[in-house]
Amino acid sequence: MSMIAAFYGGKSILITGATGFLGKVLMEKLFRTSPNLKVIYILVRPKAGQTLQQRVFQILNSKLFEKVKEVCPNVHEKIRPICADLNQNDFGISKEDMQELLSCTNIIFHCAATVRFDDPLRHAVQLNVTATQQLLQMASEMPRLEAFIHISTAYSNCNLKHIDEVIYPCPVEPKKIIDSLEWLDDAIVDEITPKLIGDRPNTYTYTKALGEMVVHQEGRNLNIAIIRPSIVGATWQEPFPGWVDNLNGPSGMIIAAGKGFLRSLRATPMAVADLIPVDTVVNLTLAAGWYTAVHRPKSTLIYHCTSGNLNPCNWLKMGLYVLATFEKVPFEKAFRRPNADFTTNILSNQYWNAVSHLAPAIIYDFYLRLTGRKPRMTKLMNRLLRTISMLEYFINRSWEWSTANTEMLMSELSPEDQRVFNFDVRQLNWLEYIENYVLGVKKYLLKEDMAGIPKAKQHLKRLRNIHYLFNTALFLIIWRLLIARSQMARNIWLFIVSFCYKFLSYFRASSTLKV
Numbered sequence: 085m086s087m088i089a090a091f092y093g094g095k096s097i098l099i100t101g102a103t104g105f106l107g108k109v110l111m112e113k114l115f116r117t118s119p120n121l122k123v124i125y126i127l128v129r130p131k132a133g134q135t136l137q138q139r140v141f142q143i144l145n146s147k148l149f150e151k152v153k154e155v156c157p158n159v160h161e162k163i164r165p166i167c168a169d170l171n172q173n174d175f176g177i178s179k180e181d182m183q184e185l186l187s188c189t190n191i192i193f194h195c196a197a198t199v200r201f202d203d204p205l206r207h208a209v210q211l212n213v214t215a216t217q218q219l220l221q222m223a224s225e226m227p228r229l230e231a232f233i234h235i236s237t238a239y240s241n242c243n244l245k246h247i248d249e250v251i252y253p254c255p256v257e258p259k260k261i262i263d264s265l266e267w268l269d270d271a272i273v274d275e276i277t278p279k280l281i282g283d284r285p286n287t288y289t290y291t292k293a294l295g296e297m298v299v300h301q302e303g304r305n306l307n308i309a310i311i312r313p314s315i316v317g318a319t320w321q322e323p324f325p326g327w328v329d330n331l332n333g334p335s336g337m338i339i340a341a342g343k344g345f346l347r348s349l350r351a352t353p354m355a356v357a358d359l360i361p362v363d364t365v366v367n368l369t370l371a372a373g374w375y376t377a378v379h380r381p382k383s384t385l386i387y388h389c390t391s392g393n394l395n396p397c398n399w400l401k402m403g404l405y406v407l408a409t410f411e412k413v414p415f416e417k418a419f420r421r422p423n424a425d426f427t428t429n430i431l432s433n434q435y436w437n438a439v440s441h442l443a444p445a446i447i448y449d450f451y452l453r454l455t456g457r458k459p460r461m462t463k464l465m466n467r468l469l470r471t472i473s474m475l476e477y478f479i480n481r482s483w484e485w486s487t488a489n490t491e492m493l494m495s496e497l498s499p500e501d502q503r504v505f506n507f508d509v510r511q512l513n514w515l516e517y518i519e520n521y522v523l524g525v526k527k528y529l530l531k532e533d534m535a536g537i538p539k540a541k542q543h544l545k546r547l548r549n550i551h552y553l554f555n556t557a558l559f560l561i562i563w564r565l566l567i568a569r570s571q572m573a574r575n576i577w578l579f580i581v582s583f584c585y586k587f588l589s590y591f592r593a594s595s596t597l598k599v
């Protein structure tokens with residue numbers, strides 16, 4: 085019997101960010117392994133014209149929840165969506181709902197965040213810092229609370245090379261930042277943002293670090309743990325391999341490469357690609373929730389949920405695995421044949437951006453215009469280049485994360501829990517994982533049917549022929565121009581022609597002699 089699964093039985097659990105990538109997998113695992121839990125409260129906002137109920141209905145009816153419905157047929161009765169916007173005071177939660185949350189909640193999993201790299205500081209602070217502070221305030225009024233699990237990121241201290249499972253102070257106190265944002269106008273905030281974030285690459289990593297400080301300072305009287313995952317990718321094993329539902333991290337890049345848009349990337353081939361499957365993060369999170377509530381460690385424990393130190397894979401290997409998978413399961417209607425490359429040099433990166441990204445897009449848009457259609461490829465390509473430029477920081481560096489707490493937690497688990505809540509990345513086979521990841525991207529993000537693979541392969545063959553034809557034509561045109569303008573080119577051309585002629589004559593003469 086799993087001790088962790090039993091622990092969550094009968095519990096009232098509050099999850100923020102349950103509609104997000106990590107939140108959904110967390111909820112799924114909880115329902116599947118502890119179907120006798122009492123209730124999961126989820127803080128949800130209406131979005132994109134959908135009510136809370138519609139959003140929950142959509143999640144429960146997705147493929148991700150198919151197994152849950154078998155083990156927990158009354159799952160819809162156990163999920164209690166609470167209308168909440170984390171950007172508002174008291175999250176805009178009604179008095180009755182707040183009362184219920186305060187009096188019933190046993191465990192909190194705080195997953196909600198803005199994960200955008202380019203969010204204005206004000207918005208990122210509001211969600212990643214102020215909302216965390218408010219949730220801690222709520223938590224301190226919950227008499228039945230046993231554990232508060234805060235999801236941060238392994239990159240919150242990405243300005244350091246070696247990162248321990250400790251909280252590193254930021255130069256400016258979170259409280260001071262929150263206070264000053266109240267009276268500073270947006271223009272000034274934008275101006276001081278680079279100075280505040282210092283040697284971090286974006287507002288996301290900076291505000292996640294501030295969020296950790298808030299947890300450390302204001303959660304002293306609570307039973308708290310912080311989870312720091314690295315780059316969260318598709319599921320490894322559970323509920324099935326390869327599930328993914330958003331474009332963050334590598335998923336968007338896999339699409340861009342598979343569809344032939346991404347042909348070159350400024351990345352350091354030997355840098356560690358610290359991917360971590362989302363189900364591994366969820367298993368560690370649930371194990372940490374159990375450990376924090378049952379063992380009540382004296383201080384806040386931080387768990388690094390990373391792969392680099394236990395089972396490292398570099399970007400070169402990962403890229404090759406991705407490309408090899410495209411051979412077997414190509415994406416449909418590719419723009420060009422997938423054949424991307426890594427470069428470390430900024431100049432050669434700019435050259436390839438011009439030649440391999442922008443030039444084909446401009447030529448294609450020209451063709452669209454000629455055929456009376458609206459050009460769109462250059463705009464799309466510029467957007468892709470902007471996204472890539474934001475990811476570059478993370479694919480050109482390696483970090484070392486110590487994992488002593490994570491390893492300690494693993495050793496505290498019973499053999500059954502180590503199996504049911506497996507977060508041992510040493511068992512992960514990267515090639516198999518990447519194959520399933522690419523397949524998952526094709527099925528769950530692009531919604532492409534496996535039956536379309538022969539047609540996709542045919543399309544790629546056609547693209548290869550067009551590519552050869554285009555290159556030959558280009559070569560001939562350039563050569564013709566050179567011959568017209570340069571005596572040296574003419575001489576080389578004459579030399580090649582006379583050499584070929586002599587070779588052919590010799591060949592013909594020797595075959596006549598043999599006869």
Ligand SMILES: CCCCCCCCCCCCCCCCCCCCCCCC(=O)SCCNC(=O)CCNC(=O)[C@H](O)C(C)(C)COP(=O)(O)OP(=O)(O)OC[C@H]1O[C@@H](n2cnc3c(N)ncnc32)[C@H](O)[C@@H]1OP(=O)(O)O
Pocket residue numbers: 199200201202237238239314315316331332333334335336337338341349400402403404406407424425426467470471474475478479
């Ligand atoms: C020899 C070897 C050969 C090599 C082969 C190459 C194979 C290639 C595959 C290998 C993979 C390599 C990939 C490396 C990826 C590394 C990722 C590192 C990330 C570090 C993460 C740190 C961990 C965290 O804690 S945070 C969680 C991660 N967060 C994110 O990823 C957020 C990133 N996204 C953003 O910040 C924004 O979306 C932004 C700035 C990128 C774009 O903003 P913008 O306002 O311009 O657009 P949006 O409105 O957001 O979206 C517009 C459009 O783009 C789609 N989109 C959004 N995000 C991405 C994305 N990451 N990739 C691609 N596309 C994206 C979005 O859906 C929209 O599409 P529409 O169709 O218009 O709706």
Ligand SMILES: NC(=O)C1=CN([C@@H]2O[C@H](COP(=O)(O)OP(=O)(O)OC[C@H]3O[C@@H](n4cnc5c(N)ncnc54)[C@H](OP(=O)(O)O)[C@@H]3O)[C@@H](O)[C@H]2O)C=CC1
Pocket residue numbers: 100101102103104105106107127128129131168169170171194195196197198199211235236237238292312313314315316317330332333
């Ligand atoms: N994905 C990754 O690679 C990594 C993620 N993390 C961390 O994991 C956690 C989860 O990330 P992930 O699931 O990928 O992110 P997602 O963007 O998929 O999910 C974010 C969640 O936060 C919710 N949210 C955002 N703003 C509000 C708001 N104003 N009110 C209520 N809810 C809100 C979203 O709700 P809605 O659906 O309404 O938008 C969504 O449920 C985050 O804390 C992130 O920092 C850490 C490392 C890597």
